[in-house]
Amino acid sequence: MMTKPNFYITTPIYYPSDNLHIGHAYTTVAADSMARFKRLTGHDVWFLTGSDEHGQKIERAAKNKNQTPKEYVDHIVDGFKRLWERLDVSYNDFIRTTDERHRKVVQQFFNTLYEQGDIYKSAYEGWYCTPCETFFTEYQLADGKCPDCQREVEKVREESYFFRQSKYAERWLKFIEENPDFIQPVSRRNEMVSFVNQGLEDLCVSRTTFDWGIQVPFDPKHVVYVWVDALTNYISALGYGTEDEELYRKFWPADIHLVGKDIVRFHTIIWPIMLMALNLPLPKKVIGHGWLLLDSGKMSKSKGNVVDPHVLVDKYGVDAVRYFLLRELPFGSDGVYSEEALVKRINTDLANDYGNLLARSSTMMEKYQQGVLQTPGVPEGPDTELIDLATKTPVLVQEYMEKCEISNALAAIWQMVGRANKYLEETAPWTLAKNGQTERLNTVLYNVAEIIRFATVMATPFMPNLPSRVWPQLGIEDKPELHTWESLTWAKLPGDTTVKRGEVLFPRIDLKSLEV
């Protein structure tokens, strides 16, 4: 038996200082659709997500609620998981930085780096705002004052451990030169290269001013600080350094770390350098996607304009919300969210083009053929063009997905759907029926049914609930062999399939109803 190729994809681990918004949902749904696509096309997939639970912010937030940090994060992380379930996110594992399995690996890494001299003790100099109990760097200060409360800050020195990342700058630059595709999109890579060219400083990797974190094994008053803790999740979750390293051996290095553009730097510089220092293989690719912006600017809690994904799912359904997110953000660029844009997408693409294609054609099949398809005759006229397009589209979609261009992949599928609607006008089956041109009628309706099957198979990774609603209408719910990627060869659909007109897939939404 042939072994499947492996594919390992990750999302960032989100910080549970608050509930997640639609932006986080975008990242995770995008990763999910990649994971589902790879599974559909015959890969052995490992899809990881999780939560980054340590730090002063969490410690303080818990205190405000009179909870232990652990109680506090448990609650929020439950919310993360509920959201992912709601959005049909098919993760294989959920790593929490408070997991025991994670702690061990972080401590081991810290030890190793320390023993080989890549971590050393020094002092972290910063500015401290006593009322806010927060450290700021020189760069963060606003006019020399606290950026939060505008009061005076004082210079303090804190004993800290540092990671000698500056030592690896040359090696990093060489790596990027040899692996130009490592950072996507290219614009981000250029930013990172110029950042490193400006000179890398060593990285502060421990703190003594709070306790909520992983202890530095050889110096217990220190807690491991941020990135060494957080980034390690990508391999601690695979059981690296434990008695069972099977997943690690199988899936590392990761194929894709999918991250938002705000954390590209940490994933493309700190993480690879850490791995270099540890002599471990580097991930193959880091993709920094854009943000979903609001008309009113960036989404932020302080602006009170955060969009809750639960509300959207309640209102419009999972598949529609997923489709919108995946279709609306071109690769690497920002997209704009507005409820109007969402509804427009649902109406034009899902209701008018795709849903209506199924509705109109299934009606004709019932009306003119008693619901039973017939074997198609010899292709003529526009048939060839339609069939050609259907044959090419899966290849195109696969190419786009290889480049992680999800939006383009969807556009390609919908181009085929659009062609099918046009095909119906060209062939006018209602006229064929009237004139008793049965053979031609059979061919036309068969071709459209087959197009719908193609579109639905290809759309599955993006809208996982679609197939279970479409297959019964197409009469192939009991034929799993017709639901696979491999089945996307023309005319696989049996000639005697029984079609049954069913529910409207995506009802049109009245835009005016939004203005209430």
Next chain:
RNA sequence: CGCGGGAUAGAGCAGUUGGUAGCUCGUCGGGCUCAUAACCCGAAGGUCGAGGGUUCAAGUCCCUCUCCCGCAACCA
């Protein structure tokens, strides 16, 4: 003068090596009647940010200017 990217129809974007400016949505007109007032066809609408230059020919190359946006280190 920190590095880099933009400025193209009402909106959002494509425009390879320079040779009659395209796509999606929206608007208007027509067609069809199988369909979720859906679908198909057609039209209007752009001095391609401003100015200068190279060229037979520039959105596409060069220079200057204006305006936007990323990155510029320890909040994830």
